[in-house]
Amino acid sequence: MIDVTNLTKHYGRxxxxxxxxxxxxxxVVTAFLGPNGAGKxxxxxxxxGLDRPTAGRALVNGRPFEQHRAPLREIGALIDAKGTHPGRPARDHLSALAATTGISKRRVGKVLDLVGLSEVADRRSGGFSLGMGQRLGIASALLGDPHTVMLDEPVNGLDPEGVLWIRNLLKSLAAEGRTVLVSSHLMSEMALTAEHFIIVGRGRLIADMSGSELTAMTEPTSVRVRSPHARQLRDLLAGDATDIAIRGHDLFDVVGVDADEIGARARSANLQLQELTPARASLEDIFIDLTKDAVDYHGATDSTNSTHKLENPR
Structure with missing residues (x-):
């Protein structure tokens, strides 16, 4: 478990x-999200313990990180995937870490297998691609078989197979009862990976809640309707709907009429419904709405004028 309490850091002003x-x-996998410069x-x-707080404290499994007798067994972290000596082979890098922390050499081979680097373990890390460097950093984080895993942008540089691999790895670590904190700018991937979300902006907490709670903060954008009586249903809704998009002979999307009202009208007209699904904003849409006032740099094609309004923003 990681406990952060009133944590503050000043660099001059x-x-x-x-x-x-x-x-x-x-x-659970917890996503740590925020715009560039948010303080993640x-x-x-x-x-x-790499930076000293101006105020507040951070505890890992009940203690400051530096007070643990075997820190790498408590928390494994990836902060900088380039933090290895470029002239040192991957196996030697991990072996050096293991030797200084009382971890067996067998564990080195195990994590190399786990991250898919066994075949290149004796190559110098300076010749690794960005994705291979990420895998080596993740191997370093997992070397001590830690209770807590914290990864900063681990998906950067990974190919589609690698993205799927890290997603499944994080979920499996959480399923084993470990604490998993991961930051990323890939909202679509975090939506598939994480169950809990901590969102920050300009160093302050914006949201701390589950994925379902985040989704519930948004108004449904449309309702998907499937019915063998699709045409009759569209006629019933046409007067009040602001938009009806036909997706198939028995499928259409409705904007402007909620699911309860559609169900009531179908029931009154004795029309069968096979699907009635409210669609909500994506995690990316929610993130943009929540952080739009905490973004320091807006491009000319800024997306902050999102139409997915939050019902109860924090």
């Missing part, structure tokens, strides 16, 4: 992290 508090619990990496560095 710049406030990188501002009175931040949250808890990352075991058994700085927060992770303070959790690891």
């Amino acid at each position: 710049h406030i990188a992290v501002d009175d931040l508090s949250f808890t990352v619990r075991p058994g 990496t700085t927060t992770m560095r303070m959790i690891l």
